[in-house]
Amino acid sequence: xVLIRVDNLEKYYSNSGLLAVKNLHFTIERGEFxxxxxxxxxxxxxxxxxxxxxxxxYKGSIRIxxxxxxxxxKKRKIGYCFQKPNLLPWLNVLDNVLLPQKIANIREDNGxxxxxxxxxxxxxCQSMKPYNLSGGxxxxxxxxRSLILDPEILLLDEPLSSIDEINRSKMQLKLLxxxxxxxxxxxxxxxxxxxAVFLSDKIIVLTPRxxxxxxxxxxxxxxxxERTFFSKKFINYLKIIKKELKNGQNN
Amino acid sequence: MDKIIKTLFTLSxxxxxxxxxxxxxxxxxxIFPNPAEVFGAMYENSLTIYSNSLITLKEAFLGFxxxxxISVSIALGIxxxxxxxxxxxxxxxxxxxxxxxxLTPLLVVWFGPGEYSKTATAALICFFPSLVNVLxxxxxxxxxxxxxxxxxxxxxxxxxxxxxIPSILPYLFAALKISSSxxxxxxxxxxxxGTNKGLGFLIISNYYTLNxxxxxxxxxASSLIGIIFYYAIHLVEKRIITWTVTID
Numbered sequence: 001x002v003l004i005r006v007d008n009l010e011k012y013y014s015n016s017g018l019l020a021v022k023n024l025h026f027t028i029e030r031g032e033f034x035x036x037x038x039x040x041x042x043x044x045x046x047x048x049x050x051x052x053x054x055x056x057x058y059k060g061s062i063r064i065x066x067x068x069x070x071x072x073x074k075k076r077k078i079g080y081c082f083q084k085p086n087l088l089p090w091l092n093v094l095d096n097v098l099l100p101q102k103i104a105n106i107r108e109d110n111g112x113x114x115x116x117x118x119x120x121x122x123x124x125c126q127s128m129k130p131y132n133l134s135g136g137x138x139x140x141x142x143x144x145r146s147l148i149l150d151p152e153i154l155l156l157d158e159p160l161s162s163i164d165e166i167n168r169s170k171m172q173l174k175l176l177x178x179x180x181x182x183x184x185x186x187x188x189x190x191x192x193x194x195x196a197v198f199l200s201d202k203i204i205v206l207t208p209r210x211x212x213x214x215x216x217x218x219x220x221x222x223x224x225x226e227r228t229f230f231s232k233k234f235i236n237y238l239k240i241i242k243k244e245l246k247n248g249q250n251n
Numbered sequence: 252m253d254k255i256i257k258t259l260f261t262l263s264x265x266x267x268x269x270x271x272x273x274x275x276x277x278x279x280x281x282i283f284p285n286p287a288e289v290f291g292a293m294y295e296n297s298l299t300i301y302s303n304s305l306i307t308l309k310e311a312f313l314g315f316x317x318x319x320x321i322s323v324s325i326a327l328g329i330x331x332x333x334x335x336x337x338x339x340x341x342x343x344x345x346x347x348x349x350x351x352x353x354l355t356p357l358l359v360v361w362f363g364p365g366e367y368s369k370t371a372t373a374a375l376i377c378f379f380p381s382l383v384n385v386l387x388x389x390x391x392x393x394x395x396x397x398x399x400x401x402x403x404x405x406x407x408x409x410x411x412x413x414x415x416i417p418s419i420l421p422y423l424f425a426a427l428k429i430s431s432s433x434x435x436x437x438x439x440x441x442x443x444x445g446t447n448k449g450l451g452f453l454i455i456s457n458y459y460t461l462n463x464x465x466x467x468x469x470x471x472a473s474s475l476i477g478i479i480f481y482y483a484i485h486l487v488e489k490r491i492i493t494w495t496v497t498i499d
Contacts, residue, residue: 052402053402054398054401054402073402073404074404076403078402080399080402080403082395082398082399083395084395086393086395086396086399088396088413088414088417089494090417090420090492090493090494099403099413100403102413103400103403103404103405103409103413104403129493129494131494
């Protein structure tokens with residue numbers, strides 16, 4: 001069942017007037033993990049901000065379960081996790097996780113927050129301040145916070161880009177586990193093709209700016225051991241996406 | 252304990268050098284009294300100095316409060332409407348360039364010779380440094396955090412309460428610390444004209460009679476209330492702001 005439908009989307013950058021996105025079409029099914037990859041500056045974050053209802057002023061259509069993105073945002077159907085964890089340094093981990101509930105004037109559900117922190121392995125850190133946590137842990141708190149309002153969609157804007165290689169692999173596993181457990185429709189922007197193939201059900205490859213869909217690659221790993229960086233299938237997907245990105249840049 | 256001993260040692264050395272210099276050079280008391288004379292004057296007039304210190308402190312505190320409330324309100328306004336900055340800053344800078352001593356007689360005319368004119372002097376002297384600091388805080392707001400809050404449809408009141416006020420607190424405390432000592436200076440300058448109360452009055456009236464030990468005693472008292480005021484703010488800051496990194 002289609003949850004997000006993007007049709008003929010066109011967006012100009014408000015400050016420079018440059019065309020960021022042109023004639024963009026794609027759909028995302030409920031429960032899917034979708035990654036958007038593309039060259040630097042091709043408008044990936046703009047697309048995510050449009051889907052999230054953070055930016056408007058676009059041509060074409062974006063529908064989230066037959067609602068506009070800003071309607072979906074106002075109904076708290078979207079959870080956000082940005083490149084930076086954006087935790088408030090004066091609040092402890094638990095209060096940071098509860099922040100969206102506080103903003104929404106919903107009774108703060110400590111039990112739920114603790115349950116989510118337990119899921120990401122940070123239950124013992126609930127009373128710590130963000131500066132006592134590593135970058136990866138801070139990003140996990142940020143992901144936990146994006147889940148507290150039980151959104152239908154999770155938007156992740158390069159959530160692992162500032163994390164070192166070793167911790168990044170652990171975080172990818174964590175993200176996969178979170179997706180399996182919560183079944184949230186997830187849209188992630190990433191520069192890492194490995195990461196995209198490892199996590200996604202579908203990868204949208206974009207052309208350089210103005211962004212158009214170059215190819216949509218469906219990822220299916222039938223066996224558990226196929227989802228490894230060394231499996232034939234995995235390497236094959238990498239090749240396809242790299243080729244598409246290269247073709248897009250050459251064009 | 253070690254710190255207290257070191258401080259006591261430094262202070263004792265200072266007073267000893269002062270005493271020996273004044274005594275050996277035979278400087279008359281009306282030009283530069285020795286520490287014993289100053290503390291003698293302080294002891295003899297302790298009640299008067301105490302009651303007048305409270306008056307100066309009250310005027311300084313009220314002026315400090317008014318100046319900081321106004322500067323925080325303006326800075327919050329600027330956070331939502333940049334035009335306010337263009338309107339207000341030229342006036343604020345002009346006000347800053349006028350020496351406070353030149354405005355004091357006018358303030359007495361406008362607010363009367365009582366405490367109001369002294370409070371106004373203290374407020375005027377505190378206003379600009381406070382505004383500049385708090386404004387710096389508002390301008391240093393983390394853009395990514397603003398976008399995050401926007402994503403969760405935060406109202407303006409929530410934005411002020413949950414993001415802007417906590418974010419500008421380190422800057423606000425810097426402003427409060429600077430203006431705490433300035434407020435005392437403002438109140439003292441205000442008391443130089445048209446009043447018979449406060450430490451400023453004690454300084455100026457004893458200066459006219461060349462009672463220099465009393466002048467020194469009043470200056471030390473004003474310095475002490477300035478230090479107490481500053482450290483009171485410092486203590487509150489340490490309790491509230493626990494998330495900034497300090498280099499030990």
